[in-house]
Amino acid sequence: MKINAIELRRIAMPLRAPFRTSFGVETARDIVLVRVVTPEGEGWGECVAMSEPLYSSEYVDAALDVLKRFLIPALPEKVDARAAKRAMKPFKGHRMAKAALETAVLDAQLRISGESFGSFLGASRERVPCGVSVGIMDSIPELLDAVGGFVEEGYVRIKLKIEPGWDLAPVRAVRERFGDDLLLQVDANAAYTLADARQLAKLDDFDLLLIEQPLADDDLVQHAALSRQLKTPVCLDESIESVEHAAAAITLGAASIINIKPGRVGGYLEAKAIHDLCVAHGVPVWCGGMLETGLGRAANVALAALPGFVLPGDTSASRRYFATDITTPFELADGHLDVPTGPGLGIDPIQDILDSVTTSSEWIKF
Numbered sequence: 001m002k003i004n005a006i007e008l009r010r011i012a013m014p015l016r017a018p019f020r021t022s023f024g025v026e027t028a029r030d031i032v033l034v035r036v037v038t039p040e041g042e043g044w045g046e047c048v049a050m051s052e053p054l055y056s057s058e059y060v061d062a063a064l065d066v067l068k069r070f071l072i073p074a075l076p077e078k079v080d081a082r083a084a085k086r087a088m089k090p091f092k093g094h095r096m097a098k099a100a101l102e103t104a105v106l107d108a109q110l111r112i113s114g115e116s117f118g119s120f121l122g123a124s125r126e127r128v129p130c131g132v133s134v135g136i137m138d139s140i141p142e143l144l145d146a147v148g149g150f151v152e153e154g155y156v157r158i159k160l161k162i163e164p165g166w167d168l169a170p171v172r173a174v175r176e177r178f179g180d181d182l183l184l185q186v187d188a189n190a191a192y193t194l195a196d197a198r199q200l201a202k203l204d205d206f207d208l209l210l211i212e213q214p215l216a217d218d219d220l221v222q223h224a225a226l227s228r229q230l231k232t233p234v235c236l237d238e239s240i241e242s243v244e245h246a247a248a249a250i251t252l253g254a255a256s257i258i259n260i261k262p263g264r265v266g267g268y269l270e271a272k273a274i275h276d277l278c279v280a281h282g283v284p285v286w287c288g289g290m291l292e293t294g295l296g297r298a299a300n301v302a303l304a305a306l307p308g309f310v311l312p313g314d315t316s317a318s319r320r321y322f323a324t325d326i327t328t329p330f331e332l333a334d335g336h337l338d339v340p341t342g343p344g345l346g347i348d349p350i351q352d353i354l355d356s357v358t359t360s361s362e363w364i365k366f
């Protein structure tokens with residue numbers, strides 16, 4: 001496939017409500033979209049980096065810079081997703097930027113060949129069960145209202161963000177209000193240390209599906225030590241940036257479940273490789289989220305339909321975060337989202353909505 005031009009479009013998407021995690025509060029998403037234009041069609045990729053390097057070392061301005069100066073110029077004349085991944089490999093890090101470019105190339109090539117993302121990746125289901133991520137709140141009553149609303153909407157799993165001082169009480173309150181059958185897990189975003197092991201072990205009383213990334217974002221060894229002190233399965237997110245990291249985590253016993261986020265690991269090809277490794281080792285995986293628009297959401301829902309994704313992911317409906325999505329909104333039906341079946345992502349940005357949220361656009365001609 002030959003590329004004619006690439007657009008780097010930056011958009012500002014206000015969130016319906018502030019989203020608080022252990023590392024900060026999001027009120028809007030500042031997103032870079034990559035559009036690859038070829039003679040036979042075009043493709044889209046969404047960069048999941050945040051405005052500031054708080055979730056990981058990546059951030060939007062750096063993603064734009066590395067795409068313009070290094071990643072896009074490295075693409076070969078004739079390109080497909082695998083060739084793009086190979087061409088970007090010499091550059092260290094910047095996995096979210098790489099993922100956005102690789103995905104835009106993949107989307108273009110699949111729209112041209114007529115194959116859906118799900119089919120290309122090996123999806124085995126037509127719809128996926130959806131979990132929802134609930135931020136840290138100012139009070140327990142406010143949390144219970146929010147969880148009640150999501151249970152009402154039909155979400156099949158609740159994930160609570162936790163941090164020191166907001167962990168046992170919110171989990172206990174949700175269990176007491178919604179019972180033991182509710183699928184419930186927690187996400188610490190690296191807010192604890194091994195010294196907190198006894199406090200974290202108190203969560204074992206609440207029959208949680210998992211505790212996600214309790215310790216440092218680049219750690220495997222301490223998570224292995226912590227895993228031996230908890231009954232609740234440890235799941236890793238930030239620590240897993242590649243299939244090699246996933247293999248090391250499994251070997252060390254650092255995680256018994258892995259959250260796969262295509263942006264965090266450099267794209268959907270790497271995400272599929274991690275899925276295949278985990279299936280081979282009997283390690284359950286689920287699809288994480290980064291508050292994506294319908295474009296990134298479409299790709300995530302397709303990924304979440306692969307056989308090894310046996311736990312509900314953070315693949316919520318568009319309305320979880322956005323009053324107006326830049327695509328036809330993903331809407332929950334009986335706690336599930338349908339996997340798009342059209343070529344490529346199977347969904348397109350709605351041009352006037354996209355234009356209304358665009359804060360900058362830059363074209364690179366080939």
Ligand SMILES: O=C(O)CCC(=O)N[C@@H](C(=O)O)c1ccccc1
Binds near residue numbers: 132291292
């Ligand atoms: O539903 C979603 O897309 C968000 C899921 C979620 O909680 N994402 C978390 C995370 O740490 O996994 C996050 C939030 C904000 C920024 C980065 C990551």
